[in-house]
Amino acid sequence: MSMQNPELDGLRKLRSGILFLIISPFLAGIGFLMLSLFGLAALAGASSGGAVGAAAGFITDIIAGGILILLGSILGIVGVLRIKGGFDILKSIGRDVGIGGTGGTLYLVGLIITVIGALIVITVVGIPVGLPLYYLGLVIALIGDILIGVGIYKVGDAYNEGTTKIGGILAAIPFDLISFIGYIISYIGIGKIINMVSSGTYVANPSYQAGYSQPYSxxxxxxxxxxxxxxxxxxxxxxxxxxxxxxxxxxxxxxxxxxxxxxxxxxxxxxxxxxxxxxxxxxxxxxxxxxxxxxxxxxxxxxxxxxxxxxxxxxxxxxxxx
The missing domain is CATH 2.60.40 (Immunoglobulin-like)
Structure with missing residues (x-):
């Protein structure tokens, strides 16, 4: 039985983790919309006289929105665990992508804090505490996100794959839409790298030296x-x-x-x-x-x-x- 190729394993873990991070913001975004839009609608109903019904609707919307945020955060945690695992494997075979693994650790800590914040939020009475905690987690995760983007760029540089490098640059920019697009591009680019490594046809970047005592020659x-x-x-x-x-x-x-x-x-x-x-x-x-x-x-x-x-x-x- 042939040994599994750790390089391909690392690249595949990295790519699947990025896919989770592409899906995760959708769930969290819908949850925030429910908290804001439906909550405002409930408050408007309360001002028109339906206080009891509005309060019940507000509580229901808070719980539903909090659950979606929680699910999105958990999916993000699964994704970042796979991303960190992918970076760690690639680092172990000499790729200079350690900064991505560090970013994965920070992202993971940030997402865990957001989960705790979301759990407090869905208790309703914990909103004043839960939301600040949630946003603190977002800041830590944002720093990790930037470092992950740098790590993705380094993956593209190691394998001389331009799409991945562009995706990494965009993923490192701390604006949600740009970063989101960067992850999509990175997902596509790493797929190309996987195909090249699987077929043995990739050409290394001549200036890339990680894991080697001198440049490629x-x-x-x-x-x-x-x-x-x-x-x-x-x-x-x-x-x-x-x-x-x-x-x-x-x-x-x-x-x-x-x-x-x-x-x-x-x-x-x-x-x-x-x-x-x-x-x-x-x-x-x-x-x-x-x-x-x-x-x-x-x-x-x-x-x-x-x-x-x-x-x-x-x-x-x-x-x-x-």
Missing amino acids: QYPQQYPSQAPQFYQVGQGIIRSNGYAQLAIYASTPASIISANIQGTPLTSSNINPNMLNQGNNYLNIFFGNTSSLQIGGQYTITITINSGGNIITINAIATYQG
């Missing part, structure tokens, strides 16, 4: 001009959890037979994906216990490839980050 092997070309893109990383992440360019589809770290007994037990598609391929190679490696040390990983029946070996450089 190519290390071609010497083959005749008509022969298939396989070489490393950038410089990889090896982590203490036993995984190595590498980007490999292939001029033609091929299969990976094995990988080993030179000068050590470490040999791959799982490579995902184990097929190379034409273009850039992001590999996750599991070597097991890497505690014998030196933190900061550079190691050569030899990858054996089967290309149309021809066995080819290429060397890739990776830094052990511990």
Whole structure:
């Protein structure tokens, strides 16, 4: 059974979380409309003489509106948990998106405060306390929202995907409509990234260095001009959890037979994906216990490839980050 690709898992979590944040404001917005419009209508009825009926209608509208706000906040919490989880996974494989994870934490704290405020609001007698608490949560969530937008931009920058970068910029602008549009654009852009990573055809931003000790560059092997070309893109990383992440360019589809770290007994037990598609391929190679490696040390990983029946070996450089 092949190992799940953590990069795709992180991107998918991020995208699904953004979808929740697109839906969440609708519910909360409807709730606020009910609190304001229906509440005013009830008060107008009270001024015309129907005090008892108006009071009952006001209470009903407050409860209904508060419930919608509560549901919207809870949906937002689910969304931001997935966004934070997505950022954390991408950070763990070397993507420079930590600011998005920080934003997710702040957003989560803010939304929890809004839920508490909404719960107090629907008790009716707690409105003077509940609403200020709710707005305090909104301010904290707003700061988190800005940082999430910056994190989304960094995702677009890492994968050289312009739509995601535009979406991240708009999402970071603290105006509801603009931010909302930014999340929609980000959702579309990250979908493109997922498709590129799944097919192994994405081209990394040449200036992007997160997770690598130097900018992306190519290390071609010497083959005749008509022969298939396989070489490393950038410089990889090896982590203490036993995984190595590498980007490999292939001029033609091929299969990976094995990988080993030179000068050590470490040999791959799982490579995902184990097929190379034409273009850039992001590999996750599991070597097991890497505690014998030196933190900061550079190691050569030899990858054996089967290309149309021809066995080819290429060397890739990776830094052990511990």
